[in-house]
Amino acid sequence: MVVVGGGIAGLTAARNLVKAGRSVVVLEALSRVGGRMVRRSVAEGGWVDLGGQWAGPTQHRLLALSDELGLKRFPSYYGGEGIVAFDGIAGRFKGDISTVRGLPGQRSPAPAGAVHDAERGTAALATLARSVSPGQPWTAPRATALDRQTVADWLQRNVRTGFGRFVIANEGVFNSSGGTLDEVSLLHLLFEMRANPHGERPDSDLYFGGAGQIPLILARQLGDRVAVKAAVRAISQDSSGVTVTTAAGRFRAGHVIVAIPPTLAGAISYDPPLPARRLQLGQRMPLGTLAKVHAVYPTAFWRPLGLSGSAVGTLPTVQATADSSPPDGKPGILTGFVAGQGALSWATRPWAQRRQTVLADYRTYFGSRASSPVDYVEAVWPANPFAGGAFNAFMPPGVWTGYGPALRAPIGRIHWVGAETATRWYGYFDGAISSAEREVGAILGKT
Numbered sequence: 001m002v003v004v005g006g007g008i009a010g011l012t013a014a015r016n017l018v019k020a021g022r023s024v025v026v027l028e029a030l031s032r033v034g035g036r037m038v039r040r041s042v043a044e045g046g047w048v049d050l051g052g053q054w055a056g057p058t059q060h061r062l063l064a065l066s067d068e069l070g071l072k073r074f075p076s077y078y079g080g081e082g083i084v085a086f087d088g089i090a091g092r093f094k095g096d097i098s099t100v101r102g103l104p105g106q107r108s109p110a111p112a113g114a115v116h117d118a119e120r121g122t123a124a125l126a127t128l129a130r131s132v133s134p135g136q137p138w139t140a141p142r143a144t145a146l147d148r149q150t151v152a153d154w155l156q157r158n159v160r161t162g163f164g165r166f167v168i169a170n171e172g173v174f175n176s177s178g179g180t181l182d183e184v185s186l187l188h189l190l191f192e193m194r195a196n197p198h199g200e201r202p203d204s205d206l207y208f209g210g211a212g213q214i215p216l217i218l219a220r221q222l223g224d225r226v227a228v229k230a231a232v233r234a235i236s237q238d239s240s241g242v243t244v245t246t247a248a249g250r251f252r253a254g255h256v257i258v259a260i261p262p263t264l265a266g267a268i269s270y271d272p273p274l275p276a277r278r279l280q281l282g283q284r285m286p287l288g289t290l291a292k293v294h295a296v297y298p299t300a301f302w303r304p305l306g307l308s309g310s311a312v313g314t315l316p317t318v319q320a321t322a323d324s325s326p327p328d329g330k331p332g333i334l335t336g337f338v339a340g341q342g343a344l345s346w347a348t349r350p351w352a353q354r355r356q357t358v359l360a361d362y363r364t365y366f367g368s369r370a371s372s373p374v375d376y377v378e379a380v381w382p383a384n385p386f387a388g389g390a391f392n393a394f395m396p397p398g399v400w401t402g403y404g405p406a407l408r409a410p411i412g413r414i415h416w417v418g419a420e421t422a423t424r425w426y427g428y429f430d431g432a433i434s435s436a437e438r439e440v441g442a443i444l445g446k447t
C-alpha cells in the first residue's frame with residue numbers, strides 16, 4: 001500500500017495497515033514528517049507547537065492514540081480575565097471571547113445593546129446549524145440558499161452592531177478553518193459548528209513536550225517505511241494496481257491513500273484523469289490565511305496580574321492570543337494568530353519587522369513587559385507549499401452543494417484521507433486520525 005503524505009492522517013493510516021500485516025510506504029514531500037504538526041524547542045527549556053497544539057475531552061480518537069504513545073496532557077491555562085481591544089471597547093472579560101457577551105453574573109466591557117446583538121446573532125446561527133448534517137451538508141433543507149452567501153454577508157444582514165459582528169467573527173474564524181469570513185460559505189461555518197462543537201472545548205488541553213511529538217513517534221515506529229523528500233507528482237491506476245511517481249522514484253501497490261489537503265491532491269496528475277467533479281473540487285478548497293507566532297518570557301507574568309493570556313482585538317497585526325505555557329508558567333509563552341489579508345502583507349516584511357509589529361500588539365494587550373521576550377518564533381503557514389495555509393481547507397460559497405459529494409468518495413484504487421475528509425472534528429487532529437481509520441477499514445474490508 002502507498003500512503004501520500006506524512007501528516008498525522010497518513011502516518012496513522014500506515015500504522016494501522018502495518019498492524020493488519022500489510023506492507024506500506026509513506027511518501028512525504030518535505031524533509032520532515034508531521035505536516036501541520038511541528039514541535040519546536042524554545043528558550044528557557046520550553047517548547048511550542050508551530051502548527052496544531054490543543055486537544056479536547058471528546059476527541060476520543062486523538063486521546064486514545066496519544067495515550068497509547070505515552071504522551072501526557074495538562075489543562076491549558078484559562079484562569080483570570082481576557083483582554084478585548086475592539087475600536088472604542090477595551091477592557092477585560094472572563095474566560096474566552098464568547099463570554100465578552102457577558103454570561104450571567106459576569107461583567108462585559110461592551111455596551112448592553114452590543115452584547116445582546118452578539119447573543120442574538122449567535123443563537124440564530126446555532127438554530128441554522130441544527131439543520132445541517134455534518135456527513136452531508138449539501139442535503140440541508142435550505143442548503144442552496146445557505147451556500148450562496150458568505151458568513152460576512154449573513155453577519156451584515158443579521159447582526160446590527162460592529163461589536164456583535166466582531167464577537168461572532170472571532171468565534172467564526174476559529175470555526176471556519178482560519179478562512180476570512182468574506183470568503184467562507186455560511187453553509188461551511190454551519191457544518192463546522194456541527195462537526196466541531198466548541199462547547200466541547202477542543203482547546204482544553206495541551207501536551208507536555210508538544211502535540212508535534214505525535215507524528216515524530218509514529219514515524220520512528222514506522223522506520224524505513226517512511227520516505228521523505230518524496231513529493232508525489234503523478235498517480236496512475238490500472239486493473240491490477242497503482243503506480244505512484246515521486247521525486248525519489250516510482251512505487252507500485254494495490255491501493256493508494258492520499259492523505260493531503262484536497263487542493264494539494266488536485267495538483268497531482270492522474271491517469272486516467274479524475275472525474276470532473278473531483279478534479280474541480282481540487283480547484284475550490286483553499287486553506288485559511290493565518291500565521292502563528294509565539295513569544296517566550298521567563299515566567300507567565302500576566303497570570304499574577306489576573307490575566308488569562310487570552311486577548312482578542314482589531315489591532316493591526318495580532319487578532320487573538322492564548323497562554324501556551326506549561327502548568328507552572330515557566331517559561332511563559334504567549335501564542336498569537338495573525339489572520340487574513342493582513343497576514344500576507346505582514347509575511348513579506350523582514351523578520352525583525354514582523355517580530356516588532358507582533359510585540360507592539362502584545363504590548364497593547366498585556367503591557368510593557370510583553371515587549372521583551374527571551375525568544376520569538378513563528379510559522380507563516382500560507383507560505384508553506386505543502387500545507388497551503390492554516391488551520392485547514394474551507395469551502396467558499398457554492399462548493400459544498402456543487403462538489404461536496406466528491407470529497408470522500410474513493411476513485412477506483414485511490415482513497416482520500418486527511419483532516420479535511422472528517423465528519424467529526426473536521427480539520428482537527430482527531431478528524432485526521434478517524435479519517436485514516438475509516439479508509440483503512442474500508443480497504444481492509446475489500447482486500
Ligand SMILES: Cc1cc2nc3c(=O)[nH]c(=O)nc-3n(C[C@H](O)[C@H](O)[C@H](O)COP(=O)(O)OP(=O)(O)OC[C@H]3O[C@@H](n4cnc5c(N)ncnc54)[C@H](O)[C@@H]3O)c2cc1C
Nearest residue numbers: 005007008009029035036052053054232390418419427429
Ligand atoms: C497553526 C495551526 C494551528 C492548529 N491548531 C490545531 C489545534 O490546536 N488542534 C487540532 O486538533 N488541530 C489544529 N490544527 C489543525 C491540524 O494541525 C491539522 O488538521 C492536522 O494536523 C492535519 O493533518 P493531516 O495529516 O490531515 O494533514 P497535514 O498535516 O497537512 O499532512 C499532509 C502531509 O502531506 C505532505 N504533502 C503534501 N503534498 C504532498 C505531495 N504531493 N507528496 C507527498 N507529500 C505531500 C505535507 O508535507 C504534510 O506532511 C492547526 C493547524 C495549524 C496549521
